[in-house]
């Protein structure tokens with residue numbers, strides 16, 4: 009049995025989305041995004057930093073959303089969402105899978121600066137720098153997507169869930185209209201039923 013530890017709108021949305029794309033059965037353990045819930049002795053015994061995502065599959069426990077995507081594809085995919093070693097798109101698959109974090113770190117810094125840190129301690133310099141760095145990372149994506157619908161020419165794959173989440177997060181801090189190919193890509197992604205099934209519902213949606 010697969011269990012995913014998740015917080016609404018956090019990077020664990022990547023793993024949730026991919027599980028949904030793969031059509032796997034899993035148990036979702038959803039926690040409010042607060043240290044009070046993430047740093048309990050019980051959860052620290054699952055993830056040593058008390059962060060999300062964390063995936064448990066039988067005896068195996070995995071954190072890091074990139075590793076989780078790679079594992080799920082190697083274990084459960086038929087070659088649609090994954091690219092095995094030797095496949096002509098394997099190296100691109102790896103590069104874009106991990107590019108997701110290059111984009112997401114700036115969104116995560118902006119969450120810290122705008123939501124987690126109280127206003128008097130927020131830094132206008134950090135906010136400006138992180139927004140600019142987020143935009144630079146989206147520029148690279150925009151150029152890449154000017155010639156293809158998804159990150160790989162071969163179609164939608166697991167890196168699209170990880171990068172797609174990063175774009176979803178980034179869109180809260182910059183206007184995607186400045187990156188038309190990214191905007192169109194984001195619209196394609198958000199139309200997918202598996203993406204929609206990974207969005208928060210109820211109180212967590214606000």
Ligand SMILES: N[C@@H](CCC(=O)N[C@@H](CS)C(=O)NCC(=O)O)C(=O)O
Nearest residue numbers: 018019058059060061071072073074
């Ligand atoms: N590189 C890790 C980052 C995991 C991470 O930092 N997750 C954030 C949510 S987006 C978290 O759990 N933060 C809670 C905290 O730092 O207390 C991954 O991609 O899985």
